[in-house]
Amino acid sequence: DERSTSELVIALNSANGWQSDTAQRLLIERNDRAAVPLLVAAAKEERGEDRERGRTKDLRSAALGRLHALCTLDGLDAISERVLLPGLNDSHAGVRRHAVRLCERLDKHSPKLVAALRKLTADDDPQVRLQLAYTLGEIDDSQAAVALGELLLAGGDDRFLRAAIVSSANATNVERIALTVLSSPNTERSMKLVDDLMQLAAAFGQQATLIGLLQKVTTAVDGRYESWQLSAVAGLLDVLSRQRTSLLRLKADQSSQAQRALAQLAMLMATARKVAVDNNADLPHRTAAVRLLGRGLERADGDVKLLASLLAPQQPVAIQQAAVQSLGRLDDARVPQVFLSNWRTFGPGLRDDALDVLMTRDAWQTQLLVGIEKKQILARELNAARRQRLLTHRAATIRRSAERLFAVDANSDRRQVLAAYKSALTLQGNRLHGAELFKKHCSVCHKLADVGVVVGPDLKSLTDKSPTALLVAMLDPNRAVESKYISYTAVTINGRTFNGLLAAESGNSITLREAKGKEHVILRTDLEELFSSSKSTMPEGLEKELKPQDIADVIAHVRSNVPLPTRKQFEGNRPALVKPAKDGSLKLTPATCEIYGSTIVLEKKYGNLGFWSSADDHVVWDVDVRKAGRYIVEIEYACQNNAAGDRWQLRSADGSLEGTVVGTGTWDNYRTIRAGQIQLSAGRQRITMRAAAEIRGGA
Secondary structure, eight states: OOOOHHHHHHHTTOSOHHHHHHHHHHHHHHTOTTHHHHHHHHHSOOOTHHHHTTSOOOHHHHHHHHHHHHHHHHHTTOOOHHHHHHHHTOSSHHHHHHHHHHGGGOSOOOHHHHHHHHHGGGOSOHHHHHHHHHHHTTOOOHHHHHHHHHHHHHHTTOHHHHHHHHHHOOTTTHHHHHHHHHTSSOHHHHHHHTHHHHHHHHHTTOHHHHHHHHHHHTOOBTTBOOHHHHHHHHHHHHHHHHTTOOHHHHHTOOSHHHHHHHHHHHHHHHHHHHHHTOTTSOHHHHHHHHTTTTOSSSOHHHHHHHHHHTTSTTSOHHHHHHHHHHHHTSOOTTHHHHHHHHGGGOOHHHHHHHHHHHTTSHHHHHHHHHHHHTTSSOGGGSOHHHHHHHHTOSSHHHHHHHHHHHTGGGGOOHHHHHHHTGGGGTSOOOHHHHHHHIIIIITTTOEETTEEOOSSOOGGGOSOOSHHHHHHHHHOTTSSOOGGGEEEEEEETTSOEEEEEEEEEOSSEEEEEOGGGOEEEEEGGGEEEEEEEEEESSOSOGGGTOOHHHHHHHHHHHHTSSOOOOOBOOTTOOOOOBOOOTTSOOOOOTTTSEEESSSOEEOTTTOOEEOOOSTTOEEEEEEEESSOEEEEEEEEEOOBGGGOOOEEEEEOSSOEEEEEOOOOBSTTOOEEEEEEEEEEOSEEEEEEEEESSOOSSOO
16 A cells, blocks of 8 residues: 555544554554654544534544554554543543453553543443453452442443453452442441352461451441341351351451451350340341351350251241251251251241251251151151252261162152153143142142243243153153253362352362252362252152152143144045054054154155154154054165265153164155164053254254
8 A cells, every 4th residue: 555654543533444454454564653653643532613513524434433443552562641631521431441351451550540440430431340340359459349339339240240240359469449439338248248258268378368357347336246247247158157267266366457347256156145045136137147156266166056046936937947958068967956846836948948958968868867867857848859869978877878768769760750640641630730730749840821930941842742751850850861960079178068059160169959949059179079860850769759640730830831732634644553564564654643843744755754854843652552562663664875864763651762763765765674662551642753963964
């Protein structure tokens, strides 16, 4: 290009994108230092009379020109405060945002520049504030940390902004950020915002920061403690526990600040014990106090007895629930007996909470089984999910006890269970009663018709919603389970056990999601073991709680609330009951099946089923099996070689058979293969054929 440097600078303001981009590229390639003063002038916004006279006719184009000038200066390594300060005050949000970003390029940041950045915490553009959150973490200045705290206070409800602020926290600024947040008059809200920062401070090993926070939240206000302070101390102790930093370790710190903080903590704990048993105190205040019991440096024995007394039926449910959770945090051998001795007085909800706690430690699970053996708890009070965890426990002693107490041998064969419940497919289902049963037994892991939580598969997205498929899914959940729904067990270094599906993984933590949608985030450094049961989070054993009519009712409820496929109709296709031949064999043809799906058709030329290319393509035969047994399956088909390789599945209520489509040369070259065997029980039933995996070729 023969244009001069000054002409190229002018071209940065062109509305033609190619021209402005090319001008920027040429300026950087030439590395002509004479361009720098011209670019500095071009990056500065015209103000006052110049704009009023119309010299800047297209404001958007002018802003883009200023942005090009800034970025070109960056490319020429000529960024300076003299350039960036006007950019931070630019009228266009895009220019301000990039000016903020380019501040990271400076080796030093003057108080004037940091002050200009801090003013942008109140910027009305969310993208500017988001970039500011990222950039402030790169600036080693106490005022930058204050600005991050102010950003968190102003926009902490924005999860993206909050994540950006937390990502900018580091060992040198986290204390200042946290203290800025805690200086807010709305201290209850500020403590919720500072929770992530407390975890980071512990992770960074910033004991001084934690001591400072502890001192802040344990300072009495007019001689009393607010609910937010009790909750904040509980949250801080949770953080210390997750980071394996005990109060004893803080006690070893001989600094005056540490000793003062611990002294204040002792006073707060003494107050919490009084508030917890004060029936006249505000219920949220009492609940916050109960959360602290058993967690101080003194009176651990007394706190266990105090918590046990709060399980009395005369106490509000919220107090009883808080006491159960506080007992669950203690590594104390007396906890199981506290629950067992009070079991008869517990309501259904509290029993459920107590069982959740008892399942978190191996020693407590052993005591639970002893309680069942002594009839302190009835075996039927443990739902199928808890029974399965005990029956598949890694410890042989716990497994054997569970097998004996739950008497699983009689129904260990899922085929026998399915055969016994096959009548559910012929019963008329009551969907209203099914809705009640769904809420009681299924809603802890599935959501349907706005009832329940999402843990297991989305029932509306199931590819096979037939009664047979639903029966198998309910009574034999491990027959075909996706890897993302396999159950995992995590054992922490402090002996606690958590179970659920692996909902998320990061570089430093895992997240297990259990029934009711409750999630546990566990740091990898806190893991002693993580292992899979290779079984579905959906437990076996539902037949212990539901009769065949109940199963029929649940199926009716599910099918009334999910989109069901519409049968396709073709000339030559008349679905009919398939009856056995004289030799007992069954001939399943395209003429007698029900056809469903987006692309599958009945082709006229050969009377075959073709164009299997959609996930919902499937066919169903209604068959009458004369004699139960294993049946040899033969399939007649044709498939062009370049479309081969897809997987198919033939499924009955008793089992399934899968295979891979092998090419036959062309679509006209038919071949009969012996595919294998499938188990069928006697009587009327439905058999489905569909793809077993994502279809790639189509047939």
